Amino acid sequence: MKPNSSKPIFLTQFLIEEQRSAGKIKPDLRLLLEVVARACKRISIAVGKGALGGVLGDAGTGNIQGEAQKKLDVISNEILLEANEWGGHLAALASEEMDHPHPIPEQYPKGGYLLLFDPLDGSSNIDVNVSVGTIFSVLKVPEGVTQASEADFLQPGVQQVAAGYCVYGPSTTMVLTLGKGVHQFTLDRELGSFVLTQRDMMIPADTKEFSINMSNQRFWEAPVQRYIDECVAGKDGPRGKDFNMRWVASMVADVHRIITRGGVFMYPLDSKTQAQGGKLRLLYEANPMSFIIEQAGGAATTGRERILDIKPGKLHQRVPVIMGSKNEVDRVTQYHG
Ligand code: P6P
Numbered sequence: 001m002k003p004n005s006s007k008p009i010f011l012t013q014f015l016i017e018e019q020r021s022a023g024k025i026k027p028d029l030r031l032l033l034e035v036v037a038r039a040c041k042r043i044s045i046a047v048g049k050g051a052l053g054g055v056l057g058d059a060g061t062g063n064i065q066g067e068a069q070k071k072l073d074v075i076s077n078e079i080l081l082e083a084n085e086w087g088g089h090l091a092a093l094a095s096e097e098m099d100h101p102h103p104i105p106e107q108y109p110k111g112g113y114l115l116l117f118d119p120l121d122g123s124s125n126i127d128v129n130v131s132v133g134t135i136f137s138v139l140k141v142p143e144g145v146t147q148a149s150e151a152d153f154l155q156p157g158v159q160q161v162a163a164g165y166c167v168y169g170p171s172t173t174m175v176l177t178l179g180k181g182v183h184q185f186t187l188d189r190e191l192g193s194f195v196l197t198q199r200d201m202m203i204p205a206d207t208k209e210f211s212i213n214m215s216n217q218r219f220w221e222a223p224v225q226r227y228i229d230e231c232v233a234g235k236d237g238p239r240g241k242d243f244n245m246r247w248v249a250s251m252v253a254d255v256h257r258i259i260t261r262g263g264v265f266m267y268p269l270d271s272k273t274q275a276q277g278g279k280l281r282l283l284y285e286a287n288p289m290s291f292i293i294e295q296a297g298g299a300a301t302t303g304r305e306r307i308l309d310i311k312p313g314k315l316h317q318r319v320p321v322i323m324g325s326k327n328e329v330d331r332v333t334q335y336h337g
Pocket of ligand 1: 123
C-alpha cells in the first residue's frame with residue numbers, strides 16, 4: 001500500500017487495513033488512535049492561532065515537573081482528556097501535566113488500553129513560534145486488572161502496542177508505529193484529514209548531524225564529552241568528517257528531523273540533572289520515541305542500557321536519552337563502557 005497522491009490513503013483507511021491484515025490491531029486500538037488523531041487536529045488549530053487565539057503565555061500554574069504551565073499546555077491536556085473519556089477504549093490516562101493517572105468517569109465504559117502523553121512537548125517554544133508537538137504511548141491494561149492504578153502504567157517500553165507523535169510545524173505531521181514499521185501522515189487542512197505521506201520510514205545508520213544542548217557541556221560525563229569533542233574536531237579529528245549541529249529544544253521537532261534524515265539526539269545524564277535521573281521523562285517521552293526510532297532501524301539507549309528494557313519505578317521517572325542513527329548511538333554507548 002504505497003502513498004499515492006492521485007488516490008490519497010487517509011489515516012482511517014490505513015488503520016482499518018491494519019486491523020484487517022492478520023488482526024494486527026484490534027478495533028478498540030483503531031478507535032483510540034483515531035480519537036488521538038482528532039485531538040491532535042484540535043491542538044494544531046489552537047496552536048496555529050498563535051497570538052490571535054489569546055492563549056499564548058503562562059497559565060499561572062505549575063505541573064508535577066515543577067515547570068510553569070503554558071496556557072496551551074493546559075488546553076492541550078484538556079483536549080486529550082475530553083476526547084478519550086467516552087470512547088470505551090481506555091482504562092485510564094496519564095499525562096506529563098497531571099500528578100496522577102486520570103480515571104475514566106463512572107458514566108463511561110472502560111476499555112483495555114492505557115494512554116500516556118505529553119500533550120504539548122516543547123511548549124516553552126510556543127511564544128516564539130517554534131515547532132512543538134504531542135507525544136503519545138499506548139499500553140495494554142495488565143491481565144485481570146479491572147480498576148487501573150498508577151502501578152499498571154509502570155511497564156517497560158517493550159510492552160507498548162502503539163506510539164506516535166504529532167509535530168505542529170510548517171505542516172502538522174503525525175508519525176505512528178503499531179510495531180510494524182513507522183509511517184507518516186500529513187494533515188490536509190482543507191479536508192481536515194491525515195493523509196499517508198510516507199510508509200516504512202528508515203533512519204540512516206550513519207550521520208553527520210548531532211543534536212544536543214551544548215550549554216550543558218561542562219556538566220556532561222566523560223563519554224559524552226569525548227563523543228562531542230570528536231564530532232566538533234571534524235574531518236581533521238578522529239572521526240575524519242565534519243559534523244553539523246541542530247537543537248530545536250522541542251524533542252518532537254528534533255526527533256522528527258532524525259527520523260526524516262538521520263542524526264543523533266542526546267539529552268544525556270549530567271551533573272545538573274543526575275539527582276532526578278535525567279531530564280526527559282521515560283513513560284511519555286523516551287519510551288514512545290524509542291519505540292518509533294527502533295522501528296525505523298535506529299537505536300535508543302541511556303548510554304548504558306536500552307531504553308525500552310527499563311522497568312519504570314514511578315510514573316514521572318526521568319532518564320538520560322541518546323537516540324537516532326544506529327552506528328552513532330552504538331558508538332556513544334560503547335564509550336560508556
Ligand atoms: P533544554 C522541552 O521542554 C523538553 O522536554 C524537550 O522537548 C526538549 O528536547 C528539552 O526539554 C529541551 O531542554 O534544557 O534544552 O531547554
